[in-house]
Amino acid sequence: MIALLLTLGACKSTKSVTGGEVDSKLSAKNIINAHYSNQPKFKTLRGRVKIDYANGDDSQGVNVSLRMEKDKVIWMSAPLGVVKAHITPNKVSFYNKLQNEYFDGDFSYLSELLGTELDFEKVQNLILGNAVLDLRKEKFNTEVYNGNYQLKPKNAQEFFKILFQLEPKNFKIASQEISQPEKARQLQARYTYQDISGNVLPEDVKITAEEAGGLTTIDLNFRNLELNKPISFPYEVPRGYNKITLK
Template sequence: MYLKGRHLIIFINLLFLFVFSCKSVKTINPGNANLNLSVKQVIKKNTDNEARFKTLSARVKLDIFQGENVNGYTVNLRLEKDKKILLMSSPISLVKALITPEKVSFYNKLDNTYFEGDFKYLSDLLGIDLDFQKVQNLLLGEALFGLKDNTYNLSVNDKEYILQPKKQKALFELFYLIHPAYFKITSQQISQPQQERHLQIDYLEYQEVNKQMLPAKIKVIAVEGTNETNLDMEFKGVSLNEDLRFPFKIPSGFKEIKL
């Protein structure tokens, strides 16, 4: 499940930087839990709370934990929903990545290298058919595969709904945990027992941003065998629905790398 090598680590770090808070935000009040709904009702309430906006810009703080190594970064993010994601290292754009439905691209001025390609490599690593929409859903706190695209068994623990596809995929098992008051996903998990892989995205806190309910803190846990990588994200200075530019051009003379 891991991207090997320095270039790959840079790319996946950038890829996961995509959820936010805002200048005028407030923490979501948990409210009164309702644990007596049907599968259909839970899915409808979750769908009603999907984030709806046109563009977003933000400053994202990321801490990466790999074994005893800890690295911290700040990244500037620009997003045009369903169309493109631009990520730039801060304070100067030494590393820049552009993600669109057609391809993923990034370049690194530290060693004059670049990459351009589709989602196949990431799909092979995760064992799922990955595309732009799935990446966007994951990072926005929406169901990775879309709750309307499957039928689910519903169960309840002491504080959350648990949705599990009635027919799991051949290569992996999928689970969603949904809050019973504001009906956003609190965790989505993909397990591949045969490969000893586990990907878990925990949405630790939600905030209201311009009347939109969005993740405020996220923890990503990626496990393969005995190796584990954790990504902790905090999002600041978010603006929604502004006119944004997405400048991206690979400098001439850079060397292409293959992932």
């Protein structure tokens, strides 16, 4: 169930995208502008995702279906509809037939799972390989690190730290990290990409979330993606299920 809620979308008839040449003289402003100029352009997305999830002794793997209407809906379903999720800018909802339970509320559930404050835009950016935070609202120092452009804020915050690496070929996020040291929280996502009809979208994503010594890892492999096809988002919580409440 947890893995399903954190899933990402997949691709069909694609080729992997590899890095290009790094220009050490490129300014942070130009790198950031290039990142936002290369955002994927589509209305709808559908595909399948292979997810491997691990948290301590608990591990599982599952293939799920993903559908998305950009900026409006993210929908996910496990085989036979055993678990379904429906996420909009205003609400997170999912149900689990195996446990006869459902959740219907705000983004506090996902925020608690990953140990950082989330909203619809951040979740969508995490899925599409975009910067989770708006890079245009911060001033950064830049350096070349492991063949990528690395961005660090010029004015470091005491309680909240961020770090971004962008690959040089298409200026997509290679790695992004958000941490709250005083709460021992850290969220990191690492990406590889593939080209889908001119749109650069994730191929593999590794999400690592740490909190108070606990470690959660989620590996996602994108498969059979199609863009701009007519899609629907069937979702209705079955009668008689118990509502999950957050403490």
